[in-house]
Amino acid sequence: MLRRCTFALAVVGSIVAPISAQNQQRHDDKKPLVLASQGSFFVGGESKTVTPTPPAGGDPGPRAGLLAAPGEITVNQMYVQYQIPPRGDQHVPVVMVHGCCLSSKTWETTPDGRIGWSEYFVRKERPVYLADQVSRARSGFDPTTFNAVRSGSVPPTQLPTILAATHQVAWTVFRFGPRFNEPFPDGQFPIESVDELYKQMIPDLNSVLPTPNPTWKNMAALAVRLKGAILMGHSESGFFPEQAALLDPTSIRGVISIEMPCQTTLTPAQISTLAKIPTLIMFGDHLGDVQGGPANWAMSFESCQKFVQQLKAAGGDAEMMHLPALGIRGNSHMLMQDRNSSQLADLVLAWIDKHVEARKPKK
Amino acid sequence: MLRRCTFALAVVGSIVAPISAQNQQRHDDKKPLVLASQGSFFVGGESKTVTPTPPAGGDPGPRAGLLAAPGEITVNQMYVQYQIPPRGDQHVPVVMVHGCCLSSKTWETTPDGRIGWSEYFVRKERPVYLADQVSRARSGFDPTTFNAVRSGSVPPTQLPTILAATHQVAWTVFRFGPRFNEPFPDGQFPIESVDELYKQMIPDLNSVLPTPNPTWKNMAALAVRLKGAILMGHSESGFFPEQAALLDPTSIRGVISIEMPCQTTLTPAQISTLAKIPTLIMFGDHLGDVQGGPANWAMSFESCQKFVQQLKAAGGDAEMMHLPALGIRGNSHMLMQDRNSSQLADLVLAWIDKHVEARKPKK
Numbered sequence: 001m002l003r004r005c006t007f008a009l010a011v012v013g014s015i016v017a018p019i020s021a022q023n024q025q026r027h028d029d030k031k032p033l034v035l036a037s038q039g040s041f042f043v044g045g046e047s048k049t050v051t052p053t054p055p056a057g058g059d060p061g062p063r064a065g066l067l068a069a070p071g072e073i074t075v076n077q078m079y080v081q082y083q084i085p086p087r088g089d090q091h092v093p094v095v096m097v098h099g100c101c102l103s104s105k106t107w108e109t110t111p112d113g114r115i116g117w118s119e120y121f122v123r124k125e126r127p128v129y130l131a132d133q134v135s136r137a138r139s140g141f142d143p144t145t146f147n148a149v150r151s152g153s154v155p156p157t158q159l160p161t162i163l164a165a166t167h168q169v170a171w172t173v174f175r176f177g178p179r180f181n182e183p184f185p186d187g188q189f190p191i192e193s194v195d196e197l198y199k200q201m202i203p204d205l206n207s208v209l210p211t212p213n214p215t216w217k218n219m220a221a222l223a224v225r226l227k228g229a230i231l232m233g234h235s236e237s238g239f240f241p242e243q244a245a246l247l248d249p250t251s252i253r254g255v256i257s258i259e260m261p262c263q264t265t266l267t268p269a270q271i272s273t274l275a276k277i278p279t280l281i282m283f284g285d286h287l288g289d290v291q292g293g294p295a296n297w298a299m300s301f302e303s304c305q306k307f308v309q310q311l312k313a314a315g316g317d318a319e320m321m322h323l324p325a326l327g328i329r330g331n332s333h334m335l336m337q338d339r340n341s342s343q344l345a346d347l348v349l350a351w352i353d354k355h356v357e358a359r360k361p362k363k
Numbered sequence: 364m365l366r367r368c369t370f371a372l373a374v375v376g377s378i379v380a381p382i383s384a385q386n387q388q389r390h391d392d393k394k395p396l397v398l399a400s401q402g403s404f405f406v407g408g409e410s411k412t413v414t415p416t417p418p419a420g421g422d423p424g425p426r427a428g429l430l431a432a433p434g435e436i437t438v439n440q441m442y443v444q445y446q447i448p449p450r451g452d453q454h455v456p457v458v459m460v461h462g463c464c465l466s467s468k469t470w471e472t473t474p475d476g477r478i479g480w481s482e483y484f485v486r487k488e489r490p491v492y493l494a495d496q497v498s499r500a501r502s503g504f505d506p507t508t509f510n511a512v513r514s515g516s517v518p519p520t521q522l523p524t525i526l527a528a529t530h531q532v533a534w535t536v537f538r539f540g541p542r543f544n545e546p547f548p549d550g551q552f553p554i555e556s557v558d559e560l561y562k563q564m565i566p567d568l569n570s571v572l573p574t575p576n577p578t579w580k581n582m583a584a585l586a587v588r589l590k591g592a593i594l595m596g597h598s599e600s601g602f603f604p605e606q607a608a609l610l611d612p613t614s615i616r617g618v619i620s621i622e623m624p625c626q627t628t629l630t631p632a633q634i635s636t637l638a639k640i641p642t643l644i645m646f647g648d649h650l651g652d653v654q655g656g657p658a659n660w661a662m663s664f665e666s667c668q669k670f671v672q673q674l675k676a677a678g679g680d681a682e683m684m685h686l687p688a689l690g691i692r693g694n695s696h697m698l699m700q701d702r703n704s705s706q707l708a709d710l711v712l713a714w715i716d717k718h719v720e721a722r723k724p725k726k
Binding site: 032034035037039042045070071073077079081086104108109115132137138139141143144146149152157160162165166195196198200202203 | 437518
């Protein structure tokens, strides 16, 4: 009986400790936030001449004049929103890029109302830059083909695909549970607030983009503009930091890739380029536990295991952070929004300190 | 000669004073910014069942599975990003909504790199809420009809119009000068940075919206959620605060409408509803000085003059702030980005203090 009580107390103790730490964290998150500066700007973008054709069908309304005359529009620009904390110049800036059917909202207030990684990193003295992918959200998209189809000059079969992931697709791709509306018992995603996540999901127009994706070039250019930056991608954009580095590695100080398929057919020269940049890959739990859906996370994980080995074989500093291997269970694909998101952020920050900042000459 | 010198000195004095004030302002803008809290959330939004049809033409790529199965998507939600300064609870929150072909970027860093109205208002202790209109930017849009046309189930003539305002249209509608690339000599817009404005211009999908525009309902709901708010609109959204108030005036403490056509055919009951809310209308300069283009600002101004008279006749506290009438010359349609944007913000803040805050019981 005594042994049982001791065991019970030990269990209580192990539960109480994290809750207390969580409360401390929530208390810290509510302290006033001090910023040295904040703002927004665009990276990239070029002029494109558009020659509108008269709209087919009836009167499109009183604003038709806006469409009638030929002229230039700007396309392929990338909107970036940033916050720099007071001691931010002591740290390498972190650029966060969202995944499919999402925007930079990914990194802000979580669906259940906690602070997101963006503010958390700022509170840990990191300058943070949130980029809306080119063709998404505040970056806008090139509407030329849509309007050409409308006017009849291009057949509707050439209309770009607009990805609109349903709640059902999100549930399985984001690994909230084995089947739609059935959560994993140990799932970390705040599933009672899943409707707030669904509101974040917006149409994905990446199919209108030229090749290579302008976001890659813009991410590399942003690193140059910042005189050094860590690039972070997630899911659809998970491998974008690597793609950016393959275009221009000069100012990319670190790469953080969260949950995506890795390319394993890169040339030795490409691997050599990437091996010069410290690289962290993160994966959550239940990779093989979801039935159906368009994603195969177990296969993605395998491809990234192989990629990490390729980087290491080329002398690179590459790490696969598979959370269950660290004893951290139940994380979804949206791990930056999971209940333990601050704990995961701390892991990323510790990796940055050790693998990127330690390399940097202190100012 | 003496008289001449005195005159010259007087002129120099009148020039030096504002520059010194500007320098002081720039100095203040560079002080650390302290926030009690910040974050983002959504207002409104409902589920819509989508039944994708097989895409016409060839293989749309490896992500086709995302489109293949029927399910629900969320539409008509409005993304809101907010910052609350330490003494923010002493003031009425201000909700800012952008215009056509723009996003909340409108209110952030100006094209020439100064702080925007959003941060300026926060630095003046006002809680600020930036809303991306429904169907724009981080609020997303309903892509159903586009994909129905692509699959062949709806004819291309029913494709929604996507407004993409060209640089040429922007120049004239935003009143940067009499003709494209010819600025007004006294123009306040930082015309050397006009390319940065063009990057802010993104496709406008308001044509996909149901009637009434869900943004109106969401703005009224946001005011309720905030337990009282001032609603500010600009251009396309200039009359949205009034439209929101006509749906639910209960928590709308003030209305600020910047440069738009006003509705002058409202019923006496509608005018009576709006007359209970303090209302400020703002217009800049050169209203009749631009040739061509789809906007007629002189006519818009006249309609708002009439609207203000209607509100006053119904006992309302309504003000037409026509900047040239105050001796402030050269303001463009993008007056929140003009060189004197902080001066104009001060005028708005003074109006809020006198007409909204003075009515509010102090906490």
